[in-house]
Amino acid sequence: MNIQIKSGALQQVLALASLVVLIVFFTISSSNFFQFSNIVGILLSTAVIGVLALGSTFVIITGGIDLSVGTVMTLSGVMTGVCITFWGLPVPVGILGGILMGALCGLLSGTAVAKMKIPPFIATLAMMMIAKGLALIISGAKPVYFNDAESFAEVSQGSVLGWLIPGLDIPNAVVIFFVAAIVGYLILSKTIIGRYNFALGSNEEATRLSGVNVGFWKIVIYTLTGAFTGLAGVMMASRLNSANPALGAGYELEAIAAVVIGGTSLSGGKGTIIGTVIGALIMSVLTNGLRILSVPQEWQTVVVGFVIILAVYADILRRRKA
Amino acid sequence: MKKLSVLVLILMLTAGLLAACGASGSTATGTDSPSEGGSSSGSGAEEEIYIPIISKGFQHQFWQAVKAGAEQAGQELGVRITFEGPETESQVDKQIEMLQAALDKKPSAIGFAALDSQASIPYLKKAQENNIPVIAFDSGVESDIPVTTASTDNMAASALAADKMAKLIGNEGKIAMVVHDQTSVTGVSRRDGFKKQIEDKYPNIEIVDIQYGGGDHLKSTDLAKAMMQAHPDLKGIFGANEGSAVGVINAVTEMKKEGQIVVVGFDSGKAQIDAIKNGTMAGAITQNPVGIGYETVKAAVAAIKGEKVEPQIDTGFYWYDKNNIDSDEIKAVIYE
Numbered sequence: 001m002n003i004q005i006k007s008g009a010l011q012q013v014l015a016l017a018s019l020v021v022l023i024v025f026f027t028i029s030s031s032n033f034f035q036f037s038n039i040v041g042i043l044l045s046t047a048v049i050g051v052l053a054l055g056s057t058f059v060i061i062t063g064g065i066d067l068s069v070g071t072v073m074t075l076s077g078v079m080t081g082v083c084i085t086f087w088g089l090p091v092p093v094g095i096l097g098g099i100l101m102g103a104l105c106g107l108l109s110g111t112a113v114a115k116m117k118i119p120p121f122i123a124t125l126a127m128m129m130i131a132k133g134l135a136l137i138i139s140g141a142k143p144v145y146f147n148d149a150e151s152f153a154e155v156s157q158g159s160v161l162g163w164l165i166p167g168l169d170i171p172n173a174v175v176i177f178f179v180a181a182i183v184g185y186l187i188l189s190k191t192i193i194g195r196y197n198f199a200l201g202s203n204e205e206a207t208r209l210s211g212v213n214v215g216f217w218k219i220v221i222y223t224l225t226g227a228f229t230g231l232a233g234v235m236m237a238s239r240l241n242s243a244n245p246a247l248g249a250g251y252e253l254e255a256i257a258a259v260v261i262g263g264t265s266l267s268g269g270k271g272t273i274i275g276t277v278i279g280a281l282i283m284s285v286l287t288n289g290l291r292i293l294s295v296p297q298e299w300q301t302v303v304v305g306f307v308i309i310l311a312v313y314a315d316i317l318r319r320r321k322a
Numbered sequence: 323m324k325k326l327s328v329l330v331l332i333l334m335l336t337a338g339l340l341a342a343c344g345a346s347g348s349t350a351t352g353t354d355s356p357s358e359g360g361s362s363s364g365s366g367a368e369e370e371i372y373i374p375i376i377s378k379g380f381q382h383q384f385w386q387a388v389k390a391g392a393e394q395a396g397q398e399l400g401v402r403i404t405f406e407g408p409e410t411e412s413q414v415d416k417q418i419e420m421l422q423a424a425l426d427k428k429p430s431a432i433g434f435a436a437l438d439s440q441a442s443i444p445y446l447k448k449a450q451e452n453n454i455p456v457i458a459f460d461s462g463v464e465s466d467i468p469v470t471t472a473s474t475d476n477m478a479a480s481a482l483a484a485d486k487m488a489k490l491i492g493n494e495g496k497i498a499m500v501v502h503d504q505t506s507v508t509g510v511s512r513r514d515g516f517k518k519q520i521e522d523k524y525p526n527i528e529i530v531d532i533q534y535g536g537g538d539h540l541k542s543t544d545l546a547k548a549m550m551q552a553h554p555d556l557k558g559i560f561g562a563n564e565g566s567a568v569g570v571i572n573a574v575t576e577m578k579k580e581g582q583i584v585v586v587g588f589d590s591g592k593a594q595i596d597a598i599k600n601g602t603m604a605g606a607i608t609q610n611p612v613g614i615g616y617e618t619v620k621a622a623v624a625a626i627k628g629e630k631v632e633p634q635i636d637t638g639f640y641w642y643d644k645n646n647i648d649s650d651e652i653k654a655v656i657y658e
Contacts, residue, residue: 030552037577038551044576045544132409141381145592157576240539240572242593246381247538249410284544291548297534298504 014314015262015278019285026289033292040170042281042288047156047173048073048236050280052255053262054184055228057276058221060259061188062200063268064120066222067252068109068127069229074248075131076102076233081144081243084152091152098237099230105131106226110219128252135245143244146237156238173235180231185273187224197221201268257304258283261311282307370402373622374424375433375615376417377407378460383591384564384611387657388460391615392433399623401430411506414438421445431455431622439464455625459618461507469625472617472635474609476508477515479639480562483586483607484519486641487558490584490604494526495557498549500566502537509534512562512588530556535566542569543576550577558584564591567606571597590642590656598644605643610655613637 027034052069059066080098083089089097105127112123146152155172162169188194196217199207208214237243262279264271286307290300375392379385389405396403404424408416414437422445424432432454436442446467449456458468487497499516503509513532520527530553535542542561546569550556559574561567567587571594574583580602587594587606597603614637621631642652 032552032554035551038548041544041547041551041576045547048540136381141386142383143592147592147596236540240543240568242539244539247540288544288548288551291533291545292552294531294552 010318012263012272012275012278014318015275015282015311018311019278019282022282022285022289026285026292029289030292033289038288038292040174042284043174043177044171044239045288046280046284047171047177048232048239049251049254049258049283050177050277051180051228051232051235052251053258053276053280054180054273055225055232056252056255056259057184057262057264057271057273058188058197058228059120059225060256060264060266061197061268061271062218062221063204063266064113064218064222065124065256065266066106066109066225066229067121067124068105068131069225069232069255070248070251070253071128071131071135072102072105072226072229073233073236073251074243074245075105075135075138076230077237077243077248078135078139078144078233078245080152080234080237081146082138084149085144085146088148091149091155094149094152095155095234098234099227102230102233103223103227106223106229107219109226110222113222114215114218132249135248139243139245141245143242143246145242147241152238153241154238156235157241173239176231176235180228181273181277184228184276188273193217193220193224198269201270203269254283257308261308263311263315265315279311282311371400371430371623371626372402372404372427373431373433373619374427374429375403375405375459375618376420376424376435377405378411378417378435378437379409380405380407381409382564383657384589384609387611388615388618391612391617392619393615394612395616395619395623399619401619401623403619407435408437411437414441418442418445425449425452425454428452429454430626431457433457433459433618433622434463434468435460436463443467455622457618457622457625459614470621470631470633470635472614472621472637474614474639475636476511477518479607479609480512480515480560480588481519482639482641483560483588484516485523486605487560487584487586488520488524488527490586491527491557493524496528496530496553496555497558497560498531498546498553498556499529499533499560499562500542500546500549500570501532501534501562502566503534509562516560516562535569537563537565539565539568539572542566543572544569546570546573547577550574550579550583556583558586561585561587564589564594567603568593571602574602590658592658595647595656595658598642598647601644605641608640608642608652608656610638610640611657612655 052073056066056069076098079101080094083097084091084094109124109127112118113120158172159169160172161175196212204214258280259276261282262275264275286304377385385407392403392405406420417437418441425448432449434456443465446456450467456468458471460473501509501513517529520529531549533545535545542565546559559570561570570585574580574585585603587603590608594603594606598605617635617637624631640652640655646652
């Protein structure tokens with residue numbers, strides 16, 4: 001266990017170093033990069049994918065995967081829209097509705113994995129389809145707008161920080177992302193959920209034999225991932241001031257990429273929240289920087305692909321040495 | 323406990339499946355009311371006219387409007403319509419399956435908007451052999467099999483957008499474009515139509531960047547912000563479809579540059595309509611999706627009856643801005 005934490009720390013240092021190198025590179029390349037408004041822009045564009053990636057980290061540490069986070073995020077956003085716009089419920093209730101919808105989907109995926117013994121890849125693939133369909137059904141296949149509840153847009157777009165400290169206009173979505181990261185960090189490193197999370201990923205059989213109710217804790221972990229996903233859905237809906245049932249496909253892969261760049265192993269048992277935060281930041285700094293340099297989009301995608309390979313390869317090399 | 327949770331899960335899955343069936347059932351409108359025409363009842367054995375329409379998509383507002391137009395024509399002309407399309411515009415294989423299934427039902431005619439013209443040609447040939455007229459719509463089919471194509475002239479439409487943009491920024495300065503993709507017919511022709519018009523007619527306007535956001539609102543927002551960051555002296559941005567345009571609007575709002583950057587969009591939707599009303603967006607081009615659906619069915623019925631059909635039906639496009647957004651002409655073609 002101790003060794004894992006240490007090697008995790010090394011991976012974080014490596015990832016952090018890559019992030020710094022990228023930032024320095026783009027700062028030298030374009031004077032428009034390192035400006036307050038652009039840094040805030042990067043953080044804001046990290047927020048939604050970042051929260052998704054935070055949630056995915058838990059499931060990936062168990063050695064599982066959650067392919068449904070993209071469409072469950074959409075379903076959660078739409079659920080918030082249904083609560084607030086269709087049913088006229090207060091904004092906080094709508095937010096809670098979205099998060100609970102995400103948690104419910106996670107609960108179902110977790111049950112399918114833990115009790116029905118369906119491989120996570122298949123169970124969450126099915127959930128991905130279910131959530132996609134349900135999002136279209138409950139929204140009537142139309143975007144849901146939040147025009148009747150103007151305060152809802154403030155959830156992501158407003159700035160509590162700017163109100164507390166004039167001039168520091170950092171949108172709430174960024175603050176929520178960092179708070180979610182701290183909560184995720186505490187869960188993973190200070191609670192029993194975190195301990196069993198690592199135990200499950202390292203050696204599920206040994207964990208079961210030592211008397212832990214493996215199935216129950218798996219369901220808890222998938223539900224937790226679902227709740228984070230629901231939060232991401234609420235943040236996305238708030239930022240766009242609408243919940244579009246057609247969005248969200250493909251976001252799960254970006255979230256998984258961020259987690260993997262951050263040094264979490266897809267084979268389970270190893271990973272950190274800080275790593276995921278850095279991984280998500282690397283992804284968005286890279287896309288933002290390449291856009292600012294006006295690199296054609298086709299090449300941006302190619303570059304991001306190579307970065308994922310490099311990041312994971314560095315991780316494998318390091319582990320082989322250790 | 324274990325049994326209960328399994329039971330709950332199975333119930334949920336079944337509910338999901340049923341719900342999914344319900345949704346696909348609703349795509350096939352008119353199936354439960356086979357003969358609305360009524361006029362054929364006298365001749366008894368005469369077959370009803372059935373026209374399946376295979377679209378490029380289903381869930382987007384645009385396709386819903388096309389569907390509404392097709393249904394309207396179906397009712398007026400007393401023919402049975404079904405309308406279906408794949409979930410995303412990359413699912414060429416799914417669309418081909420839908421096309422094949424539709425042909426197997428031996429329809430009177432077929433309406434088709436190809437995601438991939440080449441892939442669909444063998445099936446269209448089969449339709450031709452069986453004397454089933456094919457009516458292409460929206461982006462059309464690159465083949466001479468379709469009797470006609472009912473579509474927007476996207477090149478001309480985005481050239482009009484370019485003219486409006488040029489006028490609004492005073493015929494000089496830097497502009498950028500957010501396009502949905504670089505492979506679809508609409509993406510390419512709207513990009514090229516806009517670009518060509520600027521290059522040919524406005525030498526003092528420079529297009530500094532063209533980026534593709536997949537029509538995804540959030541991605542388009544982030545990339546439009548990066549564009550504005552990279553080019554602080556940008557005077558205008560063109561968003562080439564609904565998702566792209568909404569992204570540009572969000573970016574301008576988030577960067578607090580309302581009024582400083584001229585935003586020109588394409589298609590409609592509530593976000594664009596609101597932005598035009600509050601001044602964030604200067605105006606947009608709208609196609610006539612209801613007209614596309616209507617003309618497709620109308621042409622199909624004409625072809626079945628052996629009447630002459632023009633090889634190209636331009637379903638039209640309109641520029642709308644704050645001044646004409648409430649006019650009846652525009653209200654009929656934009657949708658929230």
